[in-house]
Amino acid sequence: MKNTYKKTAEEILTHADVKINGNRPWDIQVYNDKFYERAVAEGELGMGESYMDGWWDAEQIDEMICRILRAHYEKRIPRKLSVLTGIFLAKIFNMQSKRRATIIAEKHYDLGNDLFQHMLDERMNYSCAYWKGAESLKEAQEKKLDLICNKLYLQPGMRILDIGCGWGAFGKYAAEKYKAEVVGITVSKQQVDLGRKLCEGLPVEFRLMDYRNIHEKFDRIVSVGMIEHVGNKNYRTFFKVANKCLHDNGLFLLQTIGSIQSLTKINPWTDKYIFPNGLLPSVAQLGKAVENLFIIEDWHNFGADYDKTLMVWYHNFEKNWERIKHKYPGRFYKMWKYYLLSSAGSFRARSIQLWQVVLSKTGVLEGYQSVR
Numbered sequence: 618m619k620n621t622y623k624k625t626a627e628e629i630l631t632h633a634d635v636k637i638n639g640n641r642p643w644d645i646q647v648y649n650d651k652f653y654e655r656a657v658a659e660g661e662l663g664m665g666e667s668y669m670d671g672w673w674d675a676e677q678i679d680e681m682i683c684r685i686l687r688a689h690y691e692k693r694i695p696r697k698l699s700v701l702t703g704i705f706l707a708k709i710f711n712m713q714s715k716r717r718a719t720i721i722a723e724k725h726y727d728l729g730n731d732l733f734q735h736m737l738d739e740r741m742n743y744s745c746a747y748w749k750g751a752e753s754l755k756e757a758q759e760k761k762l763d764l765i766c767n768k769l770y771l772q773p774g775m776r777i778l779d780i781g782c783g784w785g786a787f788g789k790y791a792a793e794k795y796k797a798e799v800v801g802i803t804v805s806k807q808q809v810d811l812g813r814k815l816c817e818g819l820p821v822e823f824r825l826m827d828y829r830n831i832h833e834k835f836d837r838i839v840s841v842g843m844i845e846h847v848g849n850k851n852y853r854t855f856f857k858v859a860n861k862c863l864h865d866n867g868l869f870l871l872q873t874i875g876s877i878q879s880l881t882k883i884n885p886w887t888d889k890y891i892f893p894n895g896l897l898p899s900v901a902q903l904g905k906a907v908e909n910l911f912i913i914e915d916w917h918n919f920g921a922d923y924d925k926t927l928m929v930w931y932h933n934f935e936k937n938w939e940r941i942k943h944k945y946p947g948r949f950y951k952m953w954k955y956y957l958l959s960s961a962g963s964f965r966a967r968s969i970q971l972w973q974v975v976l977s978k979t980g981v982l983e984g985y986q987s988v989r
């Protein structure tokens with residue numbers, strides 16, 4: 618049986634042009650032969666956990682993952698029963714219910730502001746940057762923020778709802794550059810605490826609350842990197858809330874990581890260690906959720922930019938790890954490194970996307986003018 622697992626792993630890796638114990642940067646170095654069974658039988662979970670346990674490594678994990686994904690490894694191995702059980706349970710239960718909404722904050726966003734301050738740009742953007750014409754992460758993130766403001770046709774004095782506001786990067790930019798008023802909501806207490814300090818003196822309000830509890834009208838709505846935590850059972854509710862809160866002539870910009878297929882469960886390693894109960898929406902799921910609520914005015918895919926963003930985050934994390942490592946348990950470094958690099962590889966392989974979608978309630982008269 619062990620030889621069967623190794624043979625299957627070798628076939629997958631050979632098809633991906635990844636050699637076992639080879640000398641190229643993307644070749645995998647295997648230190649424990651138990652890796653083969655774990656990786657083949659458990660898929661993404663086995664790959665990630667065996668890396669955290671030191672059973673394998675690669676000089677360029679990002680490129681190795683990219684090549685494996687481009688080779689469509691998932692078609693060559695059956696799913697383990699536990700993975701199928703997780704998918705089945707996600708179909709039955711609402712894993713992102715209001716009662717469970719704070720789990721993601723506890724497990725991820727409240728890991729410590731210092732971790733994110735040492736990894737992200739100065740404005741604390743924890744989402745894909747827009748690298749068109751940009752030379753640095755700071756410049757690319759500001760281009761992303763300005764892109765959002767332009768796509769929303771933002772004007773001074775407009776009142777904006779930011780669903781999943783993070784540390785207030787968008788709110789601070791919109792208030793400083795466009796003289797807008799912003800209400801940001803998040804389920805992370807640490808984001809609220811730091812965000813209020815970063816936006817002190819500006820018309821940016823932070824609220825610790827679930828999106829389902831907001832009952833006010835706004836000129837514009839923006840949500841960047843938050844619907845990935847909403848879940849397919851709640852997509853319709855999410856857009857109903859946005860529709861209710863948006864003035865009839867308003868615009869809603871949604872930025873999200875997107876899946877090329879409709880799923881009900883994120884990959885098990887990411888679910889267990891990084892984004893519990895997360896889920897990437899598909900075009901079909903979003904389309905069904907906005908039906909008869911919004912008109913899709915614009916759909917912009919710049920997923921390749923997330924690869925570059927994640928690689929800069931990784932280099933920042935690596936450079937600053939010695940300053941913060943005393944605050945985190947032993948396996949955290951390898952876990953976070955694998956998260957950043959495997960994510961970069963996934964975007965590089967184009968197996969996941971990054972979308973900005975502009976929505977209106979009744980349609981922009983004379984047509985919406987797309988901004989790039």
